Amino acid sequence: MISITAYMNVKPGYREEFLEKVQQVIEHTREEEGNVSYRLYEETGNSNQFVMLEQWKDQHAIDVHNQSDHFQNFFAAAKKILAEPLTLKRFINDDD
Amino acid sequence: MISITAYMNVKPGYREEFLEKVQQVIEHTREEEGNVSYRLYEETGNSNQFVMLEQWKDQHAIDVHNQSDHFQNFFAAAKKILAEPLTLKRFINDDD
Numbered sequence: 022m023i024s025i026t027a028y029m030n031v032k033p034g035y036r037e038e039f040l041e042k043v044q045q046v047i048e049h050t051r052e053e054e055g056n057v058s059y060r061l062y063e064e065t066g067n068s069n070q071f072v073m074l075e076q077w078k079d080q081h082a083i084d085v086h087n088q089s090d091h092f093q094n095f096f097a098a099a100k101k102i103l104a105e106p107l108t109l110k111r112f113i114n115d116d117d
Numbered sequence: 118m119i120s121i122t123a124y125m126n127v128k129p130g131y132r133e134e135f136l137e138k139v140q141q142v143i144e145h146t147r148e149e150e151g152n153v154s155y156r157l158y159e160e161t162g163n164s165n166q167f168v169m170l171e172q173w174k175d176q177h178a179i180d181v182h183n184q185s186d187h188f189q190n191f192f193a194a195a196k197k198i199l200a201e202p203l204t205l206k207r208f209i210n211d212d213d
Contacts, residue, residue, distance in 0.1 A: 024206070024208060063158060064158050072158055074168065112120060
């Protein structure tokens with residue numbers, strides 16, 4: 022299993038647009054065969070700082086996701102909505 | 118570097134007490150020599166579901182933290198505040 026944490030810092034004034042667009046990508050992603058978990062969190066006391074905690078069966082699942090229309094649409098919109106590029110941390114479960 | 122995600126599901130009615138107690142453990146933990154990052158997030162659209170994203174220099178830093186008064190105090194209070202035991206996922210950075 023591969024875990025990814027995606028950090029998203031949303032520009033002031035774009036919060037509602039972000040939440041609307043990210044909800045679409047969440048719904049579609051959770052239907053993907055290779056997705057295990059895909060959950061969005063906001064930092065407590067530091068609004069507009071979001072993280073997506075993602076879990077994937079394998080690299081192929083990530084590749085399929087990255088090429089999907091719903092992710093590509095979100096990624097294109099993110100350029101306008103995010104204050105800085107989306108950053109990822111990749112992990113291998115130490116518990117496996 | 119070792120990353121830990123701690124999942125905390127707070128009982129309804131204990132949110133304020135949780136936020137007050139967790140703030141104390143955050144402030145003290147960030148002063149610990151072996152801590153790299155310690156950030157609290159709440160799930161969007163699913164309140165009271167929190168995660169702490171933690172990063173530590175090494176296992177020794179985690180051991181020191183786990184034996185600290187501030188963590189022990191929080192852990193004792195968590196038994197009353199959390200709807201289920203705190204669960205941890207340990208990771209090794211795939212990017213290192």
